[in-house]
Amino acid sequence: xxxxxxxxxxxxxxxxxxxxxxxxxxxxxxxxxxxxxxxxxxxxxxxxxxxxxxxxxxxxxxxxxxxxxxxxxxxxxxxxxxxxxxxxxxxxxxxxxxxxxxxxxxxxxxxxxxxxxxxxxxxxxxxxxxxxxxxxxxxxxxxxxxxxxxxxxxxxxxxxxxxxxxx
Amino acid sequence: xxxxxxxxxxxxxxxxxxxxxxxxxxxxxxxxxxxxxxxxxxxxxxxxxxxxxxxxxxxxxxxxxxxxxxxxxxxxxxxxxxxxxxxxxxxxxxxxxxxxxxxxxxxxxxxxxxxxxxxxxxxxxxxxxxxxxxxxxxxxxxxxxxxxxxxxxxxxxxxxxxxxxxxxxxxxxxxxxxxxxxxxxxxxxxxxxxxxxxxxxxxxxxxxxxxxxxxxxxxxxxxxxxxxxxxxxxxxxxxxxxxxxxxxxxxxxxxxxxxxxxxxxxxxxxxxxxxxxxxxxxxxxxxxxxxxxxxxxxxxxxxxxxxxxxxxxxxxxxxxxxxxxxxxxxxxxxxxxxxxxxxxxxxxxxxxxxxxxxxxxxxxxxxxxxxxxxxxxxxxxxxxxxxxxxxxxxxxxxxxxxxxxxxxxxxxxxxxxxxxxxxxxxxxxxxxxxxxxxxxxxxxxxxxxxxxxxxxxxxxxxxxxxxxxxxxxxxxxxxxxxxxxxxxxxxxxxxxxxxxxxxxxxxxxxxxxxxxxxxxxxxxxxxxxxxxxxxxxxxxxxxxxxxxxxxxxxxxxxxxxxxxxxxxxxxxxxxxxxxxxxxxxxxxxxxxxxxxxxxxxxxxxxxxxxxxxxxxxxxxxxxxxxxxxxxxxxxxxxxxxxxxxxxxxxxxxxxxxxxxxxxxxxx
Numbered sequence: 001x002x003x004x005x006x007x008x009x010x011x012x013x014x015x016x017x018x019x020x021x022x023x024x025x026x027x028x029x030x031x032x033x034x035x036x037x038x039x040x041x042x043x044x045x046x047x048x049x050x051x052x053x054x055x056x057x058x059x060x061x062x063x064x065x066x067x068x069x070x071x072x073x074x075x076x077x078x079x080x081x082x083x084x085x086x087x088x089x090x091x092x093x094x095x096x097x098x099x100x101x102x103x104x105x106x107x108x109x110x111x112x113x114x115x116x117x118x119x120x121x122x123x124x125x126x127x128x129x130x131x132x133x134x135x136x137x138x139x140x141x142x143x144x145x146x147x148x149x150x151x152x153x154x155x156x157x158x159x160x161x162x163x164x165x166x167x
Numbered sequence: 168x169x170x171x172x173x174x175x176x177x178x179x180x181x182x183x184x185x186x187x188x189x190x191x192x193x194x195x196x197x198x199x200x201x202x203x204x205x206x207x208x209x210x211x212x213x214x215x216x217x218x219x220x221x222x223x224x225x226x227x228x229x230x231x232x233x234x235x236x237x238x239x240x241x242x243x244x245x246x247x248x249x250x251x252x253x254x255x256x257x258x259x260x261x262x263x264x265x266x267x268x269x270x271x272x273x274x275x276x277x278x279x280x281x282x283x284x285x286x287x288x289x290x291x292x293x294x295x296x297x298x299x300x301x302x303x304x305x306x307x308x309x310x311x312x313x314x315x316x317x318x319x320x321x322x323x324x325x326x327x328x329x330x331x332x333x334x335x336x337x338x339x340x341x342x343x344x345x346x347x348x349x350x351x352x353x354x355x356x357x358x359x360x361x362x363x364x365x366x367x368x369x370x371x372x373x374x375x376x377x378x379x380x381x382x383x384x385x386x387x388x389x390x391x392x393x394x395x396x397x398x399x400x401x402x403x404x405x406x407x408x409x410x411x412x413x414x415x416x417x418x419x420x421x422x423x424x425x426x427x428x429x430x431x432x433x434x435x436x437x438x439x440x441x442x443x444x445x446x447x448x449x450x451x452x453x454x455x456x457x458x459x460x461x462x463x464x465x466x467x468x469x470x471x472x473x474x475x476x477x478x479x480x481x482x483x484x485x486x487x488x489x490x491x492x493x494x495x496x497x498x499x500x501x502x503x504x505x506x507x508x509x510x511x512x513x514x515x516x517x518x519x520x521x522x523x524x525x526x527x528x529x530x531x532x533x534x535x536x537x538x539x540x541x542x543x544x545x546x547x548x549x550x551x552x553x554x555x556x557x558x559x560x561x562x563x564x565x566x567x568x569x570x571x572x573x574x575x576x577x578x579x580x581x582x583x584x585x586x587x588x589x590x591x592x593x594x595x596x597x598x599x600x601x602x603x604x605x606x607x608x609x610x611x612x613x614x615x616x617x618x619x620x621x622x623x624x625x626x627x628x629x630x631x632x633x634x635x636x637x638x639x640x641x642x643x644x645x646x647x648x649x650x651x652x653x654x655x656x657x658x659x660x661x662x663x664x665x666x667x668x669x670x671x672x673x674x675x676x677x678x679x680x681x682x683x684x685x686x687x688x689x690x691x692x693x694x695x696x697x698x699x700x701x702x703x704x705x706x707x708x709x710x711x712x713x714x715x716x717x718x719x720x721x722x723x724x725x726x727x728x729x730x731x732x733x734x735x736x737x738x739x740x741x742x743x744x745x746x747x748x749x750x751x752x753x754x755x756x757x758x759x760x761x762x763x764x765x766x767x768x769x770x771x772x773x774x775x776x777x778x779x780x781x782x783x784x785x786x787x788x789x790x791x792x793x794x795x796x797x798x799x800x801x802x803x804x805x806x807x808x809x810x811x812x813x814x815x816x817x818x819x820x821x822x823x824x825x826x827x828x829x830x831x832x833x834x
Contacts, residue, residue, distance in 0.1 A: 044393065103390075107383060112448075124449035124489070129410070131382035133390050144390035146382050148410055150448040153486060153497060157410055161385070161403075163393035 033069040044164025106132035123152040141166040207302040207322040219563040219584035225301040238293035247738040248718035252813030258284035265696040265722040265734040266318025281503040282482020297365040299326030307601025307636040310565035310582035317601040328354040339825030344371035361425040373414040407809040455483045470513035478505045499532040520551040530607040534614035543573030561586040578602040592643040605629035622685035638664035655707040669693035694724040712744035737765030756786040792829030
């Protein structure tokens, strides 16, 4: 019994050493400057769902600019038509990026900002559950974005998805 | 352990509790009242067994064992076929057996409340800290209560403590939204004075509703789809309408003072203040309500009395930025002045009730043309004759006439109720008409919804909604004696009903208005609602209580299935309760309760096809008025597959613990 316990503990200790060594090796690698790979303007289909119904869809252009080596800023384009509610372009700052396999992934749980609309009124907005994925595709670079938007006093959440190719 | 095994285990625990008991007693079960008095069915006090219309009574014991914060929490536990859901603004909407919230009249001590949230009053105002009982009459009751009493009346009756003085402080924490509820109440009863004061504060944090898939998973599938690669469609199809529940705080203060001026004259004054803030992502929504009333009652005898009362109720809404600045773009104020006059006159074994009311209703809202407000007067008169033909046969007839100044609409409503008491059961048959007058909002709305270029237009030519309600019921209540373990009281009620609802006020496509799409308030064809309600209970002398309520309903005609509610064919509520004093300083009230909702009649497949939620409540009555309440809600961890507007708002099992101290017993 004692021998079995000893063997088990030895194996566990060995496993721990190897795993820690492995982690240590990774930690020593320099951070990849993923932001440079992601920046650019991307054009493609955007779908906005309100209350579970499709509110609008069309082609949009999202801009990603470098915030740091490992973070980007995203500019959500203006939406809405004249005569209806027009939401101005909304910036989302400092989205942290990391490498996951061959993809670059950015996530933000919640982001709050303020923006002025066409009438000059300041409107508050929040972006939540934001995920951004950049991948290399045959045509170059592509992005997929999903987030929830609350804008001003509008009671409903706008669930937005966007996929686009880098221009 | 599987859910079924857990259920069997818990049921076993509850059912074997009596074996552990020392002696049979029923100290904590006022549900066993053999002859409680109700007032809602006839506007006059009558024993429940004599009420002309089937009345569902929620007793003080039911309220305590439910440990509910407000009327909403309580009713979903007690009434089958009743659901509360959220509208897009996260204000509550109600569905009761196919009727929306505006077809159910909520009263507090017989007085209606001003303001609306989604389709009815603000249910948060109706805290339960000073409530003695709640009476629910399903079906139309407009012949007594006027507008809105189309699908039912819920009358919340305040408690009146008769002890020299009472004082209570209480606090409860619930893990769902880290909710805190703190309350205090004080009453005194001395000489000619009786006072009841209560305060309640609640605070609930925002709750992020879990999504079936993370945003990262969704983005990955989006990328695959965009690149023409195989992808999982189910990840992209999230049917949830809600992703986050707003946090909110409430403050509720109430005072009622009664002065028994003489043996015949009683004057009652009351006042209350309510404040709620709903903490949205980009702003806070503030709700204020002020209420006051004065009632005089002069009684020549027990059955001959005159009541004159005045009530004022105001409900305001406003938006505030996080920095405290009021935006004034969502200002709303509804004020009601109401005067009641009621005279009850005995005529031998029979009685006559005569009444008249006046209400002035004022509304200013951001949903009207800017800078405008509207008001209207409602005048009514009614009469009810209570005819006791024989000791077994009772017929109650009522008629009422209402006039509304803004729409110049009139409504004549009637009710005829027959009660016949066989030796072994009571039979009831009832016809009643109901109506709901168009509200000022429905008549004068002019609102660009959320500035999205979609107008909602009022219609001053709307007619009142009308309903004709027929129901028959049989009821048996009896005591079992000398049967050992079965000794106790049982009750059984079976009611069938048909409610023909016409001129339903809803919105239809209003065409283009100044280049924008619009919706217009309109009288639509009606619906027919058939249903069967079954209610049964057995109150065993040794402390066990079994209660089961079942509701079946079917809605036909021009059925309008709002996205905010989903009428369901089958629904059920139940409770297995046990109360016992184990020692001088320890007694227990336990309740295993649940509610089950069947499939929605809409046939929607993107929402849950029914659900069952269990709750276990243990109330420990300790030394000298100290009570410890513990509860496990959603015992079997039910989680909706998506959060649509009428889904149960639970993220799984939650726990609560509370303490309540009766200071008058402690000191």
